[in-house]
Amino acid sequence: MGERYLRSIRLLAECMQSFEKSSAQNVRQLGFTHSQFDIIATLGNTPGMTCKDLGDKTLITKGTLTGVLDRLEQKGLIERERGCDDRRQLFVKLSAEGDAVFKEIFPQVVSKGKQRFDDYTDADYDSLERELLKLRERLLRVVD
Amino acid sequence: MGERYLRSIRLLAECMQSFEKSSAQNVRQLGFTHSQFDIIATLGNTPGMTCKDLGDKTLITKGTLTGVLDRLEQKGLIERERGCDDRRQLFVKLSAEGDAVFKEIFPQVVSKGKQRFDDYTDADYDSLERELLKLRERLLRVVD
DNA sequence: TATTGTTATACTCTATAACTATA
DNA sequence: TATAGTTATAGAGTATAACAATA
Numbered sequence: 001m002g003e004r005y006l007r008s009i010r011l012l013a014e015c016m017q018s019f020e021k022s023s024a025q026n027v028r029q030l031g032f033t034h035s036q037f038d039i040i041a042t043l044g045n046t047p048g049m050t051c052k053d054l055g056d057k058t059l060i061t062k063g064t065l066t067g068v069l070d071r072l073e074q075k076g077l078i079e080r081e082r083g084c085d086d087r088r089q090l091f092v093k094l095s096a097e098g099d100a101v102f103k104e105i106f107p108q109v110v111s112k113g114k115q116r117f118d119d120y121t122d123a124d125y126d127s128l129e130r131e132l133l134k135l136r137e138r139l140l141r142v143v144d
Numbered sequence: 145m146g147e148r149y150l151r152s153i154r155l156l157a158e159c160m161q162s163f164e165k166s167s168a169q170n171v172r173q174l175g176f177t178h179s180q181f182d183i184i185a186t187l188g189n190t191p192g193m194t195c196k197d198l199g200d201k202t203l204i205t206k207g208t209l210t211g212v213l214d215r216l217e218q219k220g221l222i223e224r225e226r227g228c229d230d231r232r233q234l235f236v237k238l239s240a241e242g243d244a245v246f247k248e249i250f251p252q253v254v255s256k257g258k259q260r261f262d263d264y265t266d267a268d269y270d271s272l273e274r275e276l277l278k279l280r281e282r283l284l285r286v287v288d
Numbered sequence: 289t290a291t292t293g294t295t296a297t298a299c300t301c302t303a304t305a306a307c308t309a310t311a
Numbered sequence: 312t313a314t315a316g317t318t319a320t321a322g323a324g325t326a327t328a329a330c331a332a333t334a
Contacts, residue, residue: 003254004269005261009163011276016160017203018283019153051293059161064325066294088292088333110147116282117149125148131275132155138260139162195316208302210317232310232315
């Protein structure tokens with residue numbers, strides 16, 4: 001045993017964890033939970049999307065999503081409107097205030113993260129992205 | 145703008161998310177929450193560790209950790225014993241039953257994951273690990 | 289019948305702060 | 312004073328299932 005892929009996954013998890021550790025602090029200080037920030041970041045720079053798409057992207061299940069969206073709506077950061085073509089769907093998008101928040105806090109979280117890459121060259125990014133794309137292709141394949 | 149590192153981080157997140165999506169289902173079916181599995185996986189194949197170390201590794205804060213450990217102890221999967229050298233510390237380790245569970249469920253989650261890497265060669269792993277190690281080094285650097 | 293989203297429930301996680309005991 | 316872990320609290324996320332409206 002001692003599956004080699006486990007080492008890669010563990011490395012992957014450690015990278016992600018380490019990045020999230022600092023960004024989570026950041027997000028918290030700004031008064032958002034991880035899920036809330038996830039929604040705002042996902043909606044940012046988009047015309048909006050249905051709850052279904054939002055749930056698929058963020059891995060938040062529909063029952064939970066309703067609650068998270070409720071809190072964001074209460075804060076006035078998002079808007080929900082019934083779809084035209086399919087009246088079962090809700091179209092969710094950032095409100096003007098939500099967009100302002102996105103434009104303010106997202107760069108903050110981003111610039112904090114950027115410090116860690118200060119010595120990465122284009123070639124470094126190239127090779128990293130190449131490997132991650134290869135990996136993602138495998139991971140996205142449906143197995144079951 | 146359009147920070148290049150964001151693309152890498154997004155790729156990283158997508159890989160992690162995709163892996164967790166399937167493993168989370170798995171873990172749930174086996175009757176554990178993500179945090180609980182995280183603890184079991186972290187304690188597996190170790191002689192145990194202090195709450196502090198466990199918290200650092202899993203990113204679970206100490207207040208929360210107590211609750212998670214309580215539930216695992218209730219299920220008889222872990223044991224806590226007061227440290228000898230420093231009597232403030234608690235030493236946490238898998239019980240015999242916990243170890244059995246670890247040895248049973250971990251490979252299940254693992255083998256599910258392995259299917260996705262079936263065409264990875266040693267060279268593929270080499271290059272992936274090289275990039276992830278380089279990345280991890282940057283991410284672990286203390287910035288603030 | 290199937291799908292989109294809400295509601296309801298029970299449990300778990302989470303941050304935070306005050307606390308106990310050791311150091 | 313500082314550190315390791317617990318307790319207490321309020322809020323949020325979670326899975327799950329039943330439900331309404333629409334397709």
